[in-house]
Amino acid sequence: MATAAQHNGAPGPNGAEGVVEMVEANELRRRGKPADDDRAAAPLAARDGADDAAAANPSVEEAFADRAVPSWREQLTVRAFVVSFFLAVLFSFIVMKLSLTTGIIPSLNISAGLLGFFFVRIWTKAIESVGLLRQPFTRQENTVIQTCVVASYGLAFSGGFGSYLLAMSDKIAATSTEQDNAQNIKNPQLGWIIGFLFLVSFIGLFGLVPLRKIMIVDYKLTYPSGTATAYLINGFHTSQGAKLARKQVKKLATFFVLSFVWGFFQWFYTANPDECGFLYFPSLGLQAFKNRFYFDFSPTYVGAGMICSHIVNVSILLGAILSWGIMWPLIAKKKGIWFSADLADSNLHGMQGYRVFIAIALILGDGLYNFLKITILTLISLSSELKKTNASTLPISDDDGLATEAAPVSYDEERRNEFFVKDQIPWYVALGGYVVIAAISIGTVPQIFPQLKWYYILVAYIFAPVLAFCNAYGSGLTDWSLVTAYGKLAIFAFGAWAGASHGGVLAGLAACGVMMNIVGTASDLMGDFKTGYLTLASPRAMFISQVIGTAMGCVISPCVFWLFYKAFGNLGVDGSEYPAPNATIFRSIAILGVDGFSSLPKNCLTLCYVFFAAAIAVNLIRDLVPKKVSRFIPIPMAMAIPFYIGAYFAVDMFIGTVILFVWQRLDRAKADAFGPAVASGMICGDGLWVLPQSVLALAKVNPPICMKFLSRGVNDKVDAFLQTLS
Numbered sequence: 001m002a003t004a005a006q007h008n009g010a011p012g013p014n015g016a017e018g019v020v021e022m023v024e025a026n027e028l029r030r031r032g033k034p035a036d037d038d039r040a041a042a043p044l045a046a047r048d049g050a051d052d053a054a055a056a057n058p059s060v061e062e063a064f065a066d067r068a069v070p071s072w073r074e075q076l077t078v079r080a081f082v083v084s085f086f087l088a089v090l091f092s093f094i095v096m097k098l099s100l101t102t103g104i105i106p107s108l109n110i111s112a113g114l115l116g117f118f119f120v121r122i123w124t125k126a127i128e129s130v131g132l133l134r135q136p137f138t139r140q141e142n143t144v145i146q147t148c149v150v151a152s153y154g155l156a157f158s159g160g161f162g163s164y165l166l167a168m169s170d171k172i173a174a175t176s177t178e179q180d181n182a183q184n185i186k187n188p189q190l191g192w193i194i195g196f197l198f199l200v201s202f203i204g205l206f207g208l209v210p211l212r213k214i215m216i217v218d219y220k221l222t223y224p225s226g227t228a229t230a231y232l233i234n235g236f237h238t239s240q241g242a243k244l245a246r247k248q249v250k251k252l253a254t255f256f257v258l259s260f261v262w263g264f265f266q267w268f269y270t271a272n273p274d275e276c277g278f279l280y281f282p283s284l285g286l287q288a289f290k291n292r293f294y295f296d297f298s299p300t301y302v303g304a305g306m307i308c309s310h311i312v313n314v315s316i317l318l319g320a321i322l323s324w325g326i327m328w329p330l331i332a333k334k335k336g337i338w339f340s341a342d343l344a345d346s347n348l349h350g351m352q353g354y355r356v357f358i359a360i361a362l363i364l365g366d367g368l369y370n371f372l373k374i375t376i377l378t379l380i381s382l383s384s385e386l387k388k389t390n391a392s393t394l395p396i397s398d399d400d401g402l403a404t405e406a407a408p409v410s411y412d413e414e415r416r417n418e419f420f421v422k423d424q425i426p427w428y429v430a431l432g433g434y435v436v437i438a439a440i441s442i443g444t445v446p447q448i449f450p451q452l453k454w455y456y457i458l459v460a461y462i463f464a465p466v467l468a469f470c471n472a473y474g475s476g477l478t479d480w481s482l483v484t485a486y487g488k489l490a491i492f493a494f495g496a497w498a499g500a501s502h503g504g505v506l507a508g509l510a511a512c513g514v515m516m517n518i519v520g521t522a523s524d525l526m527g528d529f530k531t532g533y534l535t536l537a538s539p540r541a542m543f544i545s546q547v548i549g550t551a552m553g554c555v556i557s558p559c560v561f562w563l564f565y566k567a568f569g570n571l572g573v574d575g576s577e578y579p580a581p582n583a584t585i586f587r588s589i590a591i592l593g594v595d596g597f598s599s600l601p602k603n604c605l606t607l608c609y610v611f612f613a614a615a616i617a618v619n620l621i622r623d624l625v626p627k628k629v630s631r632f633i634p635i636p637m638a639m640a641i642p643f644y645i646g647a648y649f650a651v652d653m654f655i656g657t658v659i660l661f662v663w664q665r666l667d668r669a670k671a672d673a674f675g676p677a678v679a680s681g682m683i684c685g686d687g688l689w690v691l692p693q694s695v696l697a698l699a700k701v702n703p704p705i706c707m708k709f710l711s712r713g714v715n716d717k718v719d720a721f722l723q724t725l726s
Contacts, residue, residue, distance in 0.1 A: 060234055061412045061536075067138070072423045072538035075140045081548060083119045084145050087112060088152035088552050092560045094687030095153050097300065099162030100564060100571060100578040102649045104316075104641060106307040109150055109229045111252070111680035116145035117236045118249045139237040143537040144545045146229060147528045151521075151549030152556060158483065158520045159197055159553070161561040162580045164491075164509045167587035172572050175348060175584060183451060183503035190562045192448050197554040199445055200514050203437040204521030205546055207465045208472055209430035212529050212539060217417055219381075221476025223530035230534035248677040255678050259299040259685025266297070267693060271706035273577055274570070282709050284651070289709075291324045292646025301649045303682030305656020306675055311631055312638045313650075313657035319639030320647030328355065338602040345574075348588065352574070353601045355644045356588050361608035362640035363585070365615025367485040373623070374474035374482060381477060420533050423540035434465075441514075449510040451503030456494050460514050467515070468522035475523045476530070483520040490515035491586070492593040504594035509586065521550065567694035574645075581645045615640075 091108055098105050120137050127133045159165065166172060168186040208215075215221050235241035270277035278297040282289035305313050331354050335341045343350035409417075438461045442454050467486050475481045495508025525546050532542040570576040572583045597605050615636035622630045642650045656679070663671040710718065 059411050060534075061415045063238060064139075064234075064536075069419060069536050070135070070138055070140055072541040072544075074135060075138070075144050075538055075541040076544060077135065077141055077144075079120060079123055080116075080141050080145050080545075081148060083116055083123070084148035084152070084545075084549065085552060087115055087119075087145075087149045088549065088556055089560070090684060090688060091149060091153035092156045092553070092556050093690050094300075094683055095156035096161060096557070096560050096564060097578075097687050097690055098304070099157055099582070100166075100580045102301070102641060102645065103162060103580075103582040104304060104308070104649075104653075105157050106304045106679075106683075107225060108153070108680070108683075109146065109225060110232055110676050111684070112149040112153075113142065113146040113229055113233050113236070114245060114248060114252070114677065114680070116149065117142050117233070117245055120145065121242075139233050139535045140532075140537040140541070142233050142236065143230075143532055143535045144541055146233065146531070147542055147545045148549035148552070150528070151524065151546045152553035154520070154524060155197060155201060155550065155553030156557040156560065158516050159193075159201075159557050159561075160513050160516065161557065163484075163582040163586045164487065164512045164516070165193065166572055166580050166583035167509055167590070168506055169572065169583075171570075172580075172583050172587050175352065175574070181503075181505070184505040186449070186506060188561070188565060190558055193558045193561070194554060196445070196448055196513070197517075197558065198551075199437075199441045199448075200517045201521060201550050201554055202547065203434060203441065203461070204464075204468060204518040205525055205543070205550065206430045206433035206437065207468045207518060208522045208526055209425050209543065210427045211469065212425075212526065213421060215473065215476060215526055216529055216533050217420060219473075219476075221473065221526075221530070222479075223476045223527045224479040226527040226530035227534060230531045233531070233535050244673060248674060251674045251677040252681040252684070255299075255681030256685040256688075259303075259682045260689050261685075262297075262299060263686050263689030263693070267689075267696075268703050269705045269707035271703045273568075274575070276703075276706035276708055278707070279577065280709065286709075286711050291329065292648055293320070293324060293651065294648050295651045295655065296648045298649070298652050299682035299686040301652030302656040302659070303679040303686075305653030306660045306679035306682075308653065308657070310657050310661060311633075312635060313653045315634035315636075315638035316642055316650045317647075317654045318634050320642035320650040322639070323355070323358075323643040324647045327358075349601055353604050354607065356584055357592075357600060357604055357608055358611050359640045359643035360585055360589060360592075361612040362615045362636050362643065364488065364589075365612040366619060366635075366637040366640070367482065367488065369616045369619040371482055371485050373619075374477070375470060377477055378470055378473045382473070416533055416536065419536045420539060423538040425540055425543055445510070445514070449506060451498060451507040452494070452510040452514075453498075453507075456497065456507065456511060457514060460490065460494070460511060461518075464515065464518040465522075468519045471519045472523040472526040475527065481520070481523055483516050483523065486519045487512040487516040488586075488589055491590050495590050495593040498594075500594045505587065505590040508590040508593055512586065512590075521546075563694045563698075564690075567697035579645050581641070585644065 091112065094108065095105055117137075120141065124133055124137045160167075165188060168184075168188075170185050170187055173181075173185050236245045266278050270279070273279075280289075281294060281297065283295040284293050288294060328351065331338070332351060335350075339350045339353070345351045347353075348356060438458075442457045442461070445457055446452055446454050471482055471486065490511040491508040493508075494511035495504040498504035498507035525543070528542055528546060529539060531537070532539060564578065565571055568576075568578055571578050572580040574584075600608075618633065618636050622633045622635075625633070660671060660675050660679075663675065
């Protein structure tokens with residue numbers, strides 16, 4: 001999963017660019033070249049840079065020439081899938097927590113590859129010590145583990161638990177104008193969620209399989225996240241890389257334990273989880289706290305800030321300052337003029353309307369711009385590739401009338417091409433799988449969502465491969481997945497088709513789920529094929545691993561969500577521990593698509609137009625100015641995220657980016673090598689603490705202490721009141 005965002009309400013740069021920056025810089029330094037920040041920050045340049053580097057640097061495959069490449073069956077081991085299962089559970093908790101809090105999902109591919117390497121290496125060492133080891137641990141098996149884990153935990157995001165699925169519930173509907181419309185409400189139930197995911201999550205795996213050679217071998221698409229992961233896996237399986245991996249795991253384990261213990265310590269002070277504890281520490285003052293500006297001591301967000309690129313974290317903080325520091329206090333003064341003074345802050349006809357719909361305007365403006373940009377880049381690149389193909393077929397050259405010679409192929413490329421085309425996945429298997437799964441889905445999904453007619457799904461499946469190709473090609477060029485943009489497009493298209501009187505809101509949200517799963521899984525699979533291409537993993541083994549990982553995710557992710565849903569009954573409630581901002585945003589988009597703009601408070605539409613245009617203008621400026629300037633210009637999509645939920649996580653992530661920035665200035669090599677491990681440990685430890693916390697909540701075991709913070713005046717009144725009781 002090329003993430004972050006990717007998978008998000010979060011744009012590609014949320015995690016992918018940050019990881020690629022670190023990995024590319026570290027790789028260049030390892031090869032004896034200076035790290036070029038402009039190059040690392042520009043994924044579009046990665047393809048040319050990679051070609052130049054390949055020509056000037058020693059062969060990667062020559063280092064592994066003395067090691068036999070196992071067959072595709074040997075790459076699919078029992079130990080690989082056992083380790084994958086436990087890692088999938090761990091990462092599903094992490095991604096689920098992030099989906100239900102901020103919606104920002106940093107790239108965890110590196111953590112999955114690193115932990116997979118570590119646990120299987122322990123396994124093989126233990127078996128080897130008693131003389132029972134039959135098959136050594138290879139980089140191909142490591143790639144299979146990484147693919148399986150990413151495919152599984154990816155469903156914790158693309159499954160819509162923090163977005164379109166939760167948006168169907170009555171709790172989210174209660175904040176909108178559709179709360180009394182029963183046909184637009186479907187509350188989560190474990191059974192239908194698992195069934196729905198099994199119906200829609202596999203079809204995307206078959207959509208683009210026949211094009212894998214064209215996109216990986218012929219067009220040589222970069223897939224920066226997939227390439228970065230392959231670099232790491234190749235490095236792990238060298239003697240020097242193995243030593244570094246052990247050190248990285250030690251760092252990860254240290255901060256994992258510290259983060260887990262810190263979560264356990266904090267729990268004791270949260271007798272009322274909506275008011276008590278370090279989460280509500282007014283670290284920047286009480287007035288700032290009222291405007292949701294505070295540091296909440298969350299290792300998850302600090303770690304996410306260390307993984308995400310600096311410009312993403314700064315953009316989020318700027319968005320928080322613009323919204324909660326300036327705009328919302330000014331709009332609040334218009335209470336009684338622009339909107340009724342009797343409305344609660346959580347009502348979409350009041351303050352909440354400005355927060356939600358202006359954020360939507362920024363997200364849609366950014367998404368539309370990047371959708372058009374990637375589409376144009378895709379068309380230009382495709383046209384260029386076709387011209388090259390046609391030119392290479394000319395029988396004679398203009399110079400001497402002799403047949404043209406093919407460009408020389410490097411040893412690495414020749415060897416990778418050989419193994420990539422060795423284990424074919426027949427086209428009829430891919431086409432047949434797509435047709436069969438589509439037929440089953442068309443017949444059964446309307447049983448789950450009667451508002452989503454069978455012919456809606458048929459139309460979606462007809463157009464989905466084209467959209468999946470566009471997304472996979474654009475992601476290969478830029479590392480920017482537009483899966484949520486296609487999901488929002490489906491909300492508008494199918495919601496308007498169904499109409500307000502026929503459950504258009506629910507139909508749009510369900511269609512969003514169908515489209516996001518097809519487009520997202522197809523793009524993720526192609527990125528994993530790139531990783532496998534660079535590690536000589538069999539495409540057939542990669543495909544099977546992806547299928548098994550997806551099957552795991554269809555069960556693990558709903559069960560993890562159900563644990564959250566039962567343990568924390570206020571999912572999606574504004575101001576709660578798990579506000580699920582994307583759920584409210586997705587439902588609001590569905591209402592806009594069906595009902596229009598009639599529900600917006602006064603002047604909200606005008607402000608939406610302004611911010612929609614501003615998002616397009618800022619993106620245009622970012623692309624027109626030189627790279628050394630554009631890397632300081634904020635990203636509108638990242639700025640939009642705190643508009644709705646507040647600035648607290650922006651403060652946490654900014655502290656994370658400051659820690660990494662200072663570390664890089666003091667020792668860039670160590671920061672690049674151990675920064676992701678430290679960040680992953682913080683995220684994993686805090687994320688895993690959710691499991692015992694949920695069990696304690698289900699068992700009705702409450703923390704013994706409530707730690708609250710009061711102003712001096714309120715504290716004096718409380719003391720005076722307590723004296724009257726004594």
